[in-house]
Amino acid sequence: MRKNQLLAITAGVFLLFCVGIPLFSLIISLPPDNQLRRVTEIAFWICGFGLLPLLAAAAFVWTMLDLRRGRQSARRLAVPLGLPPLNEESSPLRVWYGGQFKGRSFGMKPVPFGSQSYDGAHNRRSFSVSIYLRVALAVDLARPTGISAARTHRDKEEPESLAAAFPVLENEARLSDAARRALLQFVQQGQRNLRLLDRTAVPPDLLPAAILPDATVILIHDIPRAARIAPEELRAALADLSGVAAALEGEKNE
Numbered sequence: 162m163r164k165n166q167l168l169a170i171t172a173g174v175f176l177l178f179c180v181g182i183p184l185f186s187l188i189i190s191l192p193p194d195n196q197l198r199r200v201t202e203i204a205f206w207i208c209g210f211g212l213l214p215l216l217a218a219a220a221f222v223w224t225m226l227d228l229r230r231g232r233q234s235a236r237r238l239a240v241p242l243g244l245p246p247l248n249e250e251s252s253p254l255r256v257w258y259g260g261q262f263k264g265r266s267f268g269m270k271p272v273p274f275g276s277q278s279y280d281g282a283h284n285r286r287s288f289s290v291s292i293y294l295r296v297a298l299a300v301d302l303a304r305p306t307g308i309s310a311a312r313t314h315r316d317k318e319e320p321e322s323l324a325a326a327f328p329v330l331e332n333e334a335r336l337s338d339a340a341r342r343a344l345l346q347f348v349q350q351g352q353r354n355l356r357l358l359d360r361t362a363v364p365p366d367l368l369p370a371a372i373l374p375d376a377t378v379i380l381i382h383d384i385p386r387a388a389r390i391a392p393e394e395l396r397a398a399l400a401d402l403s404g405v406a407a408a409l410e411g412e413k414n415e
Contacts, residue, residue: 230388231292235270238294241392244269247372257372262399265406266299268372269395271387274314293383294390297368298402299376300409305359306378308332310344314354314383320345327355336409343408347382347401355405356381380405 230237232253239245239258247257247268259268272295293314311329320326323333323341326348336344347355356367360376367381380402384390 231273231386232271234292234294234387234390238269238390238392238395242395248369257369259372262298262396263403265301265403266373266376267297267399267402268368269294269296271295272383291385292387293385294387294395295367295381295383296395296398296402297373298380298382298399298406299360299373300378300380300406302378302410304377305361306332306335306409307359308335308357308378309359309362310355310357312348312354312356314385316354317352319352320348337411339408339411340405343405347405350401354383357405357409378409 235256235258236253242260244258244260247259248255250256254271254273257268257270259266261267272293274291274293275289309329309331310323310327310333312327316328318325323336323345324330326345333341344355344357347353356379358367358379358381360373360379363379363381368379373379382398382402384394384398
């Protein structure tokens with residue numbers, strides 16, 4: 162459940178139990194012609210038909226502002242870090258920003274993910290959108306590896322092995338022990354998602370051909386709650402990705 166939805170529900174429960182019910186109890190305990198009862202009735206109806214709709218409207222506006230901030234997350238982070246746009250697009254959801262981190266090229270852009278939930282008790286479906294910040298980092302290898310590993314934001318299992326961490330895993334035997342440990346440790350830190358692909362095998366919807374075109378191998382990580390990512394959090398994610406890249410690059414010297 163999104164944080165703003167949880168806050169709205171909490172506020173609604175507070176109004177019901179701490180305001181609505183006490184007011185109603187006071188109304189029925191007072192005589193019909195009592196002046197305090199009339200004032201209490203007015204307060205009760207204002208609470209029921211004024212504050213609750215206002216609370217619902219505030220939650221909606223909050224959600225829209227959060228989505229807008231998520232859409233602008235890459236540009237917002239690029240400004241303090243001095244990162245230029247890597248392509249020209251009219252929509253902020255298609256503009257990549259990037260540069261260099263520890264000698265490796267990277268790019269980032271916001272990515273929306275939709276999800277559905279079903280309430281069987283009320284026969285009701287709900288749809289929500291979450292915006293992640295996609296970060297793609299080039300691994301400094303001279304040749305493609307033929308290795309493919311993918312764990313998405315929907316994979317929530319707590320992995321104890323590389324096979325459990327990556328539902329999609331091809332040519333695992335080509336990974337060194339250090340690379341195996343680095344991939345698994347990255348995922349185990351907060352149930353994070355990660356993809357490892359040769360650049361030529363990356364679908365355009367994950368990373369357009371014009372972004373990081375000179376890379377041979379790519380790491381891709383989608384950071385959740387894009388609207389709230391601070392520059393320090395982005396740097397930390399890039400540092401962790403660079404650690405995985407370094408473990409993969411260690412094989413080129415063997």
